[in-house]
Amino acid sequence: MYPAELAESYNRVYLGRGKDYAGEAADAVRWIRHHAPGAASLLDVACGTGNHLRFYAEAFDEVAGMDLSQDMLAVAKESLPGVPLHLGDIRDFDLGRTYDAVSCLFAVGHLQSAEELDAALARMAAHVVRGGVVVVEPWWSPDTFDARHVSAELFDDRQPVLARMSHSVRTGRRVRTDVHCMAAHPEAGVRHSSHSFELTLFTREEYEAAFTRCGLSPVHVEGAPWDCGLLLGVRA
Numbered sequence: 307m308y309p310a311e312l313a314e315s316y317n318r319v320y321l322g323r324g325k326d327y328a329g330e331a332a333d334a335v336r337w338i339r340h341h342a343p344g345a346a347s348l349l350d351v352a353c354g355t356g357n358h359l360r361f362y363a364e365a366f367d368e369v370a371g372m373d374l375s376q377d378m379l380a381v382a383k384e385s386l387p388g389v390p391l392h393l394g395d396i397r398d399f400d401l402g403r404t405y406d407a408v409s410c411l412f413a414v415g416h417l418q419s420a421e422e423l424d425a426a427l428a429r430m431a432a433h434v435v436r437g438g439v440v441v442v443e444p445w446w447s448p449d450t451f452d453a454r455h456v457s458a459e460l461f462d463d464r465q466p467v468l469a470r471m472s473h474s475v476r477t478g479r480r481v482r483t484d485v486h487c488m489a490a491h492p493e494a495g496v497r498h499s500s501h502s503f504e505l506t507l508f509t510r511e512e513y514e515a516a517f518t519r520c521g522l523s524p525v526h527v528e529g530a531p532w533d534c535g536l537l538l539g540v541r542a
Contacts, residue, residue: 312390313377315487317355317490319470322461329531330411330443331361337527338407338439344521345406349433352396352413356382359389362409377467396427415445415505423508423516431520431541440522440539443532447478448507450534466491513537 318474321327338345339417346367355373355378362369363386370390373379379391380531391400408430417423430440442461446452453476466489474483486500510526517524522539531533 308510311353311383313375315468315470316378317357317381318461318468320357322463325357326531327357331358331365333531334358334409334536335362335365336443337536337538338409338441341525342406342437342539343438347405347438348407348409349401349405351399351410351430353382353391354412355448356386356391357410359386363389363493366407368405368520370376370401370405372396374400381493381498385402388440394516397422397429397531399433401433404433405438407439407462408434409441411441411443414442416503417508418506420508421456421513421518422517423512426520427516427522428520429538431539434523434541436541440517440541442513442517442537442539444508444510444513444537445505446507446534446535447509449509451476451507463468466494466497467495476507479507481507 330435348362348366349371350362350369350371353359353373356371357383359369359371370392372394373393376393376396376453379393382391390446399422403528410430414423414426436442455474469488470485472483472485474481482502482504484500484502486498488496488498490496514524517539521542523542527536527538
């Protein structure tokens, strides 16, 4: 989960990088429609600040989001008035209803084990109707991760000026990333924050096995706009 002090800068960092939320949402919708042409409702799991949800709302009659961070949901509410946004853990959430589609983009790498991946996929499957679609964006695998990755970015398009640096180190199947951010404002001066998080390198076989165990028939999609592809599962 992202700490509170990063919720307000999250959009600036990822939008500033040029992350194509519109293109990603459009491609996810395309694959959902391919497998479930009549899909009219969607739940976005680990929705964060709602950047994919904004575009899902244009494609479906009903959308909702869920995230573990109340601070991220607070940012999402500002741009998504009227959209139900739920606080919940991807591993054990229960919203008491089902949707025609469930998506989870840019999130499952935060799960810490194959058992947690199983639990998360089982909860997503429980929230989709029969014949509905679960869409998951996998993270890097043990064979594709760039070990000891370093990034440095400066966002000076407006005040405060924001600088972000990160360093990632792999140990076995785990990746620890240390992130440092500095925000500089003419009146308020310079503020520094830092946090660390760990992600897991799951194999494609582990993803597909987790889909299968919860009753989803997995389909793997390669190519843009996805760095690591896309996994879809149709509930039998």
